[in-house]
Each structure stands twice: as C-alpha cells, then as structure tokens.
Amino acid sequence: MNELKKPTWVTYVLFSEVFVVLVFIDQFTKSLITKSLAYAQTSPIIKGFFSLMYVKNTGSAFSMFANKSWGVTFLSVVSALAFALIIFLAFFVLAKFRSRRLSMCLIFLAAGTLGNLIDRIRLKYVVDFIRFDFGSYTFPIFNVADICVTLACIVLAVLLIKSDKYIPEIPFSSGDDEEKK
Numbered sequence: 001m002n003e004l005k006k007p008t009w010v011t012y013v014l015f016s017e018v019f020v021v022l023v024f025i026d027q028f029t030k031s032l033i034t035k036s037l038a039y040a041q042t043s044p045i046i047k048g049f050f051s052l053m054y055v056k057n058t059g060s061a062f063s064m065f066a067n068k069s070w071g072v073t074f075l076s077v078v079s080a081l082a083f084a085l086i087i088f089l090a091f092f093v094l095a096k097f098r099s100r101r102l103s104m105c106l107i108f109l110a111a112g113t114l115g116n117l118i119d120r121i122r123l124k125y126v127v128d129f130i131r132f133d134f135g136s137y138t139f140p141i142f143n144v145a146d147i148c149v150t151l152a153c154i155v156l157a158v159l160l161i162k163s164d165k166y167i168p169e170i171p172f173s174s175g176d177d178e179e180k181k
Contacts, residue, residue: 005098022108026112027115029129033127040055049134050133054127054129055129056123056127076117076120079117083117086106087110101155102156102159109152112148113149116145126145127143128142
C-alpha cells in the first residue's frame with residue numbers, strides 16, 4: 001500500500017525532475033533532428049521499416065487543423081490551458097489523494113503537452129521525426145512528446161480498467177452535507 005503514504009518533498013522533487021528530463025529529451029531530440037536533417041529528408045535506421053524524417057506539423061495529432069491560419073494559435077492556447085490544468089492536477093492528486101501512479105501519468109502527459117507547446121510558440125509548428133513504415137502504409141510521424149502523451153493515456157486507461165484502487169474516488173458533496181456535520 002505504498003500509494004497511501006504521504007508524499008515527502010523528495011517525492012515532489014523526483015516528479016519535477018522526471019518532468020524536466022522528459023521535456024529536455026523532447027527538445028534535445030528535436031534540436032538534433034533539425035540540425036542533422038534537411039526538411040523532409042529521411043535517414044533510414046531499419047530499411048523499409050524505421051527511419052528518422054524531419055517534418056513540420058502545423059496541426060495537432062495526425063495533423064488536424066494543419067494549414068489553417070488560426071490553427072497554431074488555437075492549438076497553442078488550448079495546449080497552454082491543458083498544460084496548466086494537467087500540472088496542477090498531477091501535484092494535487094499526489095498531495096490530496098496520494099496516488100503516485102496517477103500523478104506520474106499526469107506528469108508524462110504534462111511533459112508531452114509542454115514539449116509540443118514550446119514548438120508551437122517558438123516555431124509555429126511542431127517538429128516530428130520518428131517514422132514507421134508497414135509495407136506501403138506510413139504511420140503518422142511523431143516525436144518524443146507524442147510518445148509521452150500516448151504512454152500516459154495508455155497507462156491511465158490500464159489503471160482505470162485494471163482496478164479502481166489506483167484511481168482515487170473524488171467525493172462530491174452538496175453544501176447541505178457540510179451543514180449536517
């Protein structure tokens with residue numbers, strides 16, 4: 001029952017460090033790609049299956065809202081609001097409900113959100129570079145921030161499906177309930 005122990009300042013520091021490291025890795029890999037490859041250049045790692053390809057994504061997941069004049073601004077505002085809410089929730093859940101697993105999922109989600117938000121604000125597009133080909137099908141090209149978001153969502157779904165003991169029940173009460181106490 002490690003989940004119920006009250007978090008110490010070391011826990012908060014560790015979670016903060018994980019967050020910073022994930023954002024750093026995302027930004028570092030994007031910088032490395034933009035310096036190493038020309039736009040739309042492909043560098044095969046496993047011929048016909050896995051390669052690095054520098055692309056500029058002006059949209060969101062799977063290039064939604066791409067090439068819309070308002071797209072980058074809209075996505076930046078939504079991402080900034082989502083980031084602030086997610087990072088607050090991560091530390092609130094850790095402090096109030098002591099759920100380290102859920103908090104770590106939210107840290108990964110926040111890191112991925114911030115990694116792509118930095119690109120949108122700084123570059124007006126997101127740098128994507130990880131490419132997988134399955135025969136004639138090319139999976140949408142993605143980056144480290146996208147991996148963080150995807151992993152967080154998968155683990156969160158598994159936690160929700162597997163057992164409710166990992167996800168705290170948030171009690172809702174009306175004002176009447178408080179007056180009775």
